[in-house]
Amino acid sequence: MSTVAPRTALLGALAVALLGGCAGAQVGPTVPVAGPAHAPATSSAPVGELLGLRSPVSAMLVDPGTGTLAVAAGEPDRLLLLDTGDLRAPPREVALPGPAADLALAAPGGPLLVSVPEPGALLRVGLPGASVHSADVAGQVRSAAVVNGRTVVALGDRVAVLGAGSGVVDTVRGFADAARLVPVGDSVAVLDRAQTSLTLVDPAAADAGAALRAGSGATNAVGDRFGRVLVLDTRGGELLVFSGDPLILRQRYPVAGAPFGLAYDRRRDLAWVTLTARNEVVGFDVAGGEPVERYRFLTVGQPDSVAVDPRSGNVVVGSSSGDGVQLIKPESVVVTQ
Secondary structure (H helix, E strand, O other): OOOHHHHHHHHHHHHHHHHOOOOOOOOOOOOOOOOOOOOOOOOOOOOOEEEOOOOOEEEEEEEOOOOOEEEEEEOEEEEEEEEEEOOOOOOOOEEEOOOOEEEEEEEOOOOOOEEEEEOEEEEEEOOOOOOOEEEEEOOOOOEEEOOOOOOEOOOEEEEEEEEOOOOOEEEEEEEEEEEEHHHHHEEEEEEOOOEEEEEEEOOOOOOOEEEEEEOOOOEEEEEEEOOOOEEEEEEOOEHHHEOOOOOOEEEEEEEEOOEEEEEEEOOOOOEEEEOOOOOEEEEOOOOOOOEEEEEEEEEOOEEEEEEEOOOOOEEEEEEEEEOOEEEEEEEOOOOOO
Protein backbone atom coordinates (compact mmCIF):
# COMPACT_ATOMS: atom_id res chain seq x y z
CA MET A 1 0.00 0.00 0.00
CA SER A 2 1.46 3.37 -1.00
CA THR A 3 0.64 6.71 0.59
CA VAL A 4 3.32 8.78 -1.12
CA ALA A 5 1.39 10.18 -4.08
CA PRO A 6 -1.85 11.15 -2.23
CA ARG A 7 0.14 12.98 0.44
CA THR A 8 2.55 14.92 -1.78
CA ALA A 9 0.67 18.20 -1.42
CA LEU A 10 0.29 17.69 2.33
CA LEU A 11 4.02 17.05 2.77
CA GLY A 12 4.89 20.24 0.93
CA ALA A 13 2.48 22.22 3.08
CA LEU A 14 3.89 20.74 6.27
CA ALA A 15 7.45 21.52 5.19
CA VAL A 16 6.64 25.16 4.42
CA ALA A 17 4.56 25.69 7.55
CA LEU A 18 6.94 24.12 10.01
CA LEU A 19 10.21 25.38 8.58
CA GLY A 20 9.03 28.91 9.35
CA GLY A 21 9.50 28.45 13.08
CA CYS A 22 13.07 27.16 13.10
CA ALA A 23 14.83 29.06 15.89
CA GLY A 24 14.33 26.23 18.36
CA ALA A 25 14.93 28.61 21.30
CA GLN A 26 11.73 27.74 23.18
CA VAL A 27 10.09 24.45 24.06
CA GLY A 28 7.00 23.93 21.94
CA PRO A 29 3.84 21.94 22.71
CA THR A 30 4.54 18.49 24.10
CA VAL A 31 2.70 15.15 24.12
CA PRO A 32 3.07 12.07 26.33
CA VAL A 33 6.24 10.29 25.24
CA ALA A 34 5.52 7.20 23.15
CA GLY A 35 7.14 3.89 24.01
CA PRO A 36 7.10 0.31 22.82
CA ALA A 37 3.78 -1.51 22.83
CA HIS A 38 3.28 -4.33 25.29
CA ALA A 39 3.95 -7.43 23.23
CA PRO A 40 1.54 -10.37 23.22
CA ALA A 41 2.65 -13.82 24.30
CA THR A 42 4.60 -15.58 21.56
CA SER A 43 2.58 -18.36 19.93
CA SER A 44 5.19 -19.52 17.39
CA ALA A 45 8.92 -20.11 17.52
CA PRO A 46 11.05 -17.16 16.40
CA VAL A 47 12.87 -17.45 13.09
CA GLY A 48 16.59 -18.14 13.09
CA GLU A 49 18.79 -18.96 16.06
CA LEU A 50 18.61 -17.97 19.73
CA LEU A 51 21.98 -16.96 21.16
CA GLY A 52 21.09 -17.84 24.75
CA LEU A 53 21.46 -14.35 26.24
CA ARG A 54 18.47 -14.18 28.55
CA SER A 55 19.07 -10.76 30.11
CA PRO A 56 16.79 -7.84 29.16
CA VAL A 57 18.25 -5.90 26.22
CA SER A 58 17.93 -2.11 25.95
CA ALA A 59 20.11 -1.38 22.90
CA MET A 60 22.23 -3.13 20.26
CA LEU A 61 24.67 -2.18 17.53
CA VAL A 62 27.06 -3.87 15.09
CA ASP A 63 30.43 -2.26 14.35
CA PRO A 64 31.45 -3.37 10.85
CA GLY A 65 34.97 -2.11 11.39
CA THR A 66 35.86 -4.67 14.07
CA GLY A 67 33.05 -7.19 13.53
CA THR A 68 31.69 -6.56 17.02
CA LEU A 69 28.10 -6.93 18.18
CA ALA A 70 27.49 -4.67 21.19
CA VAL A 71 24.55 -5.54 23.43
CA ALA A 72 23.41 -3.37 26.35
CA ALA A 73 22.00 -5.86 28.85
CA GLY A 74 20.41 -5.59 32.27
CA GLU A 75 20.25 -7.57 35.51
CA PRO A 76 23.04 -6.55 36.10
CA ASP A 77 23.61 -3.56 33.84
CA ARG A 78 26.49 -4.32 31.50
CA LEU A 79 27.76 -4.11 27.95
CA LEU A 80 28.37 -7.38 26.13
CA LEU A 81 30.81 -7.38 23.21
CA LEU A 82 30.54 -10.38 20.89
CA ASP A 83 32.47 -11.42 17.79
CA THR A 84 30.02 -11.52 14.87
CA GLY A 85 32.13 -14.32 13.39
CA ASP A 86 31.44 -16.52 16.41
CA LEU A 87 28.42 -15.31 18.36
CA ARG A 88 28.48 -18.45 20.49
CA ALA A 89 31.85 -17.52 22.01
CA PRO A 90 31.81 -15.96 25.52
CA PRO A 91 31.40 -12.17 25.24
CA ARG A 92 33.67 -9.55 26.74
CA GLU A 93 31.80 -7.69 29.50
CA VAL A 94 31.92 -4.07 30.61
CA ALA A 95 30.07 -3.07 33.78
CA LEU A 96 27.72 -0.10 33.34
CA PRO A 97 26.58 2.37 36.05
CA GLY A 98 22.96 1.98 34.92
CA PRO A 99 20.75 0.85 32.02
CA ALA A 100 22.04 2.08 28.64
CA ALA A 101 19.57 4.09 26.54
CA ASP A 102 21.54 4.17 23.29
CA LEU A 103 24.66 2.87 21.57
CA ALA A 104 26.43 4.72 18.76
CA LEU A 105 29.76 4.64 16.96
CA ALA A 106 32.09 7.62 16.97
CA ALA A 107 33.41 6.12 13.72
CA PRO A 108 33.64 2.67 12.12
CA GLY A 109 36.02 0.72 14.31
CA GLY A 110 35.02 2.68 17.40
CA PRO A 111 35.05 3.92 19.96
CA LEU A 112 31.55 2.93 20.97
CA LEU A 113 29.51 5.68 22.67
CA VAL A 114 27.36 4.28 25.50
CA SER A 115 24.65 6.62 26.82
CA VAL A 116 23.43 5.98 30.39
CA PRO A 117 20.64 8.34 31.59
CA GLU A 118 20.72 7.29 35.25
CA PRO A 119 22.92 8.20 37.07
CA GLY A 120 24.09 10.05 33.94
CA ALA A 121 27.19 8.93 32.07
CA LEU A 122 28.74 8.88 28.61
CA LEU A 123 31.25 6.07 28.19
CA ARG A 124 33.67 5.68 25.30
CA VAL A 125 34.43 1.99 24.89
CA GLY A 126 37.30 0.93 22.66
CA LEU A 127 36.67 -1.86 20.17
CA PRO A 128 37.38 -4.70 20.24
CA GLY A 129 39.51 -4.41 23.39
CA ALA A 130 36.81 -2.88 25.67
CA SER A 131 38.92 -0.09 27.18
CA VAL A 132 36.63 2.44 28.91
CA HIS A 133 36.88 6.24 29.21
CA SER A 134 34.21 8.47 30.78
CA ALA A 135 33.23 11.93 29.51
CA ASP A 136 32.50 14.73 31.96
CA VAL A 137 28.80 15.30 31.27
CA ALA A 138 26.21 16.22 33.90
CA GLY A 139 22.61 15.20 33.21
CA GLN A 140 20.56 12.38 31.78
CA VAL A 141 22.65 11.18 28.85
CA ARG A 142 20.15 9.85 26.28
CA SER A 143 22.19 9.66 23.07
CA ALA A 144 25.50 10.76 21.57
CA ALA A 145 27.04 11.33 18.14
CA VAL A 146 30.26 12.64 16.63
CA VAL A 147 30.12 15.31 13.90
CA ASN A 148 33.35 16.71 12.42
CA GLY A 149 35.28 15.60 15.47
CA ARG A 150 32.82 17.16 17.91
CA THR A 151 30.94 14.93 20.34
CA VAL A 152 27.29 15.94 20.73
CA VAL A 153 25.19 14.64 23.62
CA ALA A 154 21.39 14.63 24.05
CA LEU A 155 20.46 15.42 27.66
CA GLY A 156 16.68 15.56 27.46
CA ASP A 157 16.03 19.27 27.91
CA ARG A 158 19.19 20.33 26.06
CA VAL A 159 21.94 19.24 23.70
CA ALA A 160 25.58 19.62 24.78
CA VAL A 161 28.69 19.94 22.62
CA LEU A 162 31.87 18.56 24.15
CA GLY A 163 35.38 19.89 23.70
CA ALA A 164 38.61 18.00 23.14
CA GLY A 165 38.91 17.39 26.88
CA SER A 166 35.41 15.86 27.02
CA GLY A 167 34.00 18.80 29.00
CA VAL A 168 30.90 20.74 27.84
CA VAL A 169 31.84 23.81 25.79
CA ASP A 170 28.44 24.73 24.32
CA THR A 171 24.78 24.04 25.07
CA VAL A 172 21.71 24.24 22.82
CA ARG A 173 18.37 24.49 24.62
CA GLY A 174 14.76 24.45 23.48
CA PHE A 175 14.11 20.72 23.86
CA ALA A 176 11.73 18.77 26.06
CA ASP A 177 13.03 15.22 25.56
CA ALA A 178 15.99 15.14 23.18
CA ALA A 179 16.48 11.37 22.94
CA ARG A 180 18.19 10.43 19.65
CA LEU A 181 20.97 12.06 17.63
CA VAL A 182 21.67 11.37 13.95
CA PRO A 183 24.63 12.97 12.12
CA VAL A 184 23.56 14.73 8.91
CA GLY A 185 26.48 16.29 7.05
CA ASP A 186 27.98 18.99 9.28
CA SER A 187 24.90 19.01 11.52
CA VAL A 188 23.11 16.60 13.82
CA ALA A 189 19.40 15.83 13.71
CA VAL A 190 17.85 15.79 17.18
CA LEU A 191 14.77 13.64 17.76
CA ASP A 192 12.66 15.05 20.60
CA ARG A 193 10.19 12.42 21.78
CA ALA A 194 8.05 14.78 23.87
CA GLN A 195 7.72 17.35 21.10
CA THR A 196 7.71 14.47 18.55
CA SER A 197 9.93 16.62 16.36
CA LEU A 198 13.20 16.59 14.42
CA THR A 199 15.57 19.58 14.73
CA LEU A 200 18.87 20.28 12.98
CA VAL A 201 21.66 21.53 15.25
CA ASP A 202 24.99 22.92 14.06
CA PRO A 203 27.57 21.79 16.65
CA ALA A 204 30.20 24.26 15.41
CA ALA A 205 27.90 27.26 15.99
CA ALA A 206 25.94 25.63 18.84
CA ASP A 207 22.79 26.75 17.08
CA ALA A 208 19.40 25.11 16.50
CA GLY A 209 18.14 25.47 12.94
CA ALA A 210 15.24 23.97 11.04
CA ALA A 211 12.66 21.93 12.97
CA LEU A 212 9.79 19.74 11.78
CA ARG A 213 7.03 17.77 13.46
CA ALA A 214 7.70 14.01 13.23
CA GLY A 215 4.34 12.27 13.43
CA SER A 216 2.28 11.93 16.60
CA GLY A 217 4.71 9.89 18.72
CA ALA A 218 8.21 9.54 17.28
CA THR A 219 10.58 7.24 19.16
CA ASN A 220 13.63 6.24 17.12
CA ALA A 221 15.73 7.55 14.25
CA VAL A 222 18.70 6.51 12.13
CA GLY A 223 20.60 8.00 9.19
CA ASP A 224 21.02 6.40 5.76
CA ARG A 225 23.69 6.66 3.07
CA PHE A 226 21.66 9.25 1.13
CA GLY A 227 21.93 11.81 3.93
CA ARG A 228 18.34 11.22 5.01
CA VAL A 229 16.92 10.57 8.48
CA LEU A 230 14.55 7.62 8.94
CA VAL A 231 12.15 8.11 11.86
CA LEU A 232 9.66 5.74 13.46
CA ASP A 233 6.33 7.22 14.54
CA THR A 234 5.33 4.52 17.02
CA ARG A 235 2.06 6.10 18.07
CA GLY A 236 1.01 6.97 14.52
CA GLY A 237 2.24 3.69 13.00
CA GLU A 238 4.44 5.15 10.28
CA LEU A 239 7.95 5.15 8.87
CA LEU A 240 8.92 8.75 8.08
CA VAL A 241 11.77 9.74 5.76
CA PHE A 242 13.31 13.22 6.01
CA SER A 243 15.90 14.78 3.75
CA GLY A 244 18.62 16.38 5.81
CA ASP A 245 19.62 19.51 3.90
CA PRO A 246 17.18 21.16 3.78
CA LEU A 247 15.10 19.37 6.41
CA ILE A 248 11.95 18.25 4.58
CA LEU A 249 9.55 15.39 5.21
CA ARG A 250 9.78 13.35 1.99
CA GLN A 251 7.89 10.13 2.72
CA ARG A 252 5.28 8.75 5.10
CA TYR A 253 4.63 5.03 4.96
CA PRO A 254 2.12 3.11 7.14
CA VAL A 255 3.61 0.43 9.39
CA ALA A 256 1.10 -1.39 11.58
CA GLY A 257 2.08 -3.15 14.79
CA ALA A 258 3.67 -0.36 16.87
CA PRO A 259 7.08 0.05 15.15
CA PHE A 260 9.84 0.71 17.67
CA GLY A 261 13.31 -0.82 17.10
CA LEU A 262 15.18 0.53 14.06
CA ALA A 263 18.44 -0.31 12.26
CA TYR A 264 19.76 0.43 8.76
CA ASP A 265 21.84 -1.75 6.43
CA ARG A 266 23.93 0.66 4.33
CA ARG A 267 24.99 -1.97 1.79
CA ARG A 268 21.50 -3.23 1.00
CA ASP A 269 19.48 -0.08 1.78
CA LEU A 270 17.28 -2.07 4.15
CA ALA A 271 15.61 -0.48 7.17
CA TRP A 272 14.88 -3.14 9.78
CA VAL A 273 11.91 -2.29 12.00
CA THR A 274 10.60 -4.25 14.97
CA LEU A 275 6.85 -4.44 15.56
CA THR A 276 6.43 -4.93 19.29
CA ALA A 277 2.65 -5.38 19.12
CA ARG A 278 3.16 -8.36 16.79
CA ASN A 279 6.55 -9.81 17.83
CA GLU A 280 7.83 -9.31 14.29
CA VAL A 281 10.69 -7.64 12.46
CA VAL A 282 10.27 -6.25 8.94
CA GLY A 283 12.92 -5.33 6.37
CA PHE A 284 12.01 -2.39 4.12
CA ASP A 285 13.93 -1.43 1.00
CA VAL A 286 14.23 2.35 1.35
CA ALA A 287 16.36 3.13 -1.73
CA GLY A 288 13.43 4.28 -3.89
CA GLY A 289 10.59 6.75 -3.73
CA GLU A 290 8.73 4.78 -1.08
CA PRO A 291 9.59 1.88 1.26
CA VAL A 292 9.05 -1.61 -0.11
CA GLU A 293 8.68 -4.59 2.25
CA ARG A 294 11.24 -7.30 1.46
CA TYR A 295 11.24 -9.44 4.61
CA ARG A 296 9.00 -10.21 7.57
CA PHE A 297 9.98 -12.60 10.38
CA LEU A 298 8.64 -13.76 13.75
CA THR A 299 10.82 -12.67 16.66
CA VAL A 300 11.45 -13.20 20.33
CA GLY A 301 8.92 -11.62 22.67
CA GLN A 302 9.03 -7.85 23.24
CA PRO A 303 11.52 -7.10 20.40
CA ASP A 304 12.47 -3.56 21.35
CA SER A 305 15.99 -3.60 19.85
CA VAL A 306 17.44 -4.55 16.47
CA ALA A 307 20.88 -4.37 14.87
CA VAL A 308 22.21 -5.36 11.46
CA ASP A 309 25.65 -6.41 10.23
CA PRO A 310 26.11 -4.64 6.87
CA ARG A 311 28.88 -7.05 5.86
CA SER A 312 26.77 -10.21 6.06
CA GLY A 313 23.27 -8.76 6.14
CA ASN A 314 22.56 -10.74 9.33
CA VAL A 315 19.98 -9.23 11.68
CA VAL A 316 20.00 -9.45 15.47
CA VAL A 317 16.86 -8.83 17.53
CA GLY A 318 16.86 -8.28 21.29
CA SER A 319 14.06 -8.72 23.80
CA SER A 320 13.64 -6.17 26.59
CA SER A 321 11.73 -8.74 28.64
CA GLY A 322 14.59 -11.25 28.73
CA ASP A 323 13.13 -13.52 26.07
CA GLY A 324 16.50 -13.79 24.36
CA VAL A 325 18.67 -12.48 21.55
CA GLN A 326 17.84 -13.76 18.07
CA LEU A 327 20.08 -14.12 15.02
CA ILE A 328 18.39 -14.03 11.61
CA LYS A 329 20.13 -14.69 8.30
CA PRO A 330 17.50 -13.28 5.91
CA GLU A 331 18.76 -14.95 2.73
CA SER A 332 18.85 -18.35 4.45
CA VAL A 333 15.34 -18.33 5.86
CA VAL A 334 12.89 -20.66 4.13
CA VAL A 335 9.38 -19.27 4.48
CA THR A 336 6.59 -21.84 4.38
CA GLN A 337 3.05 -20.89 3.48
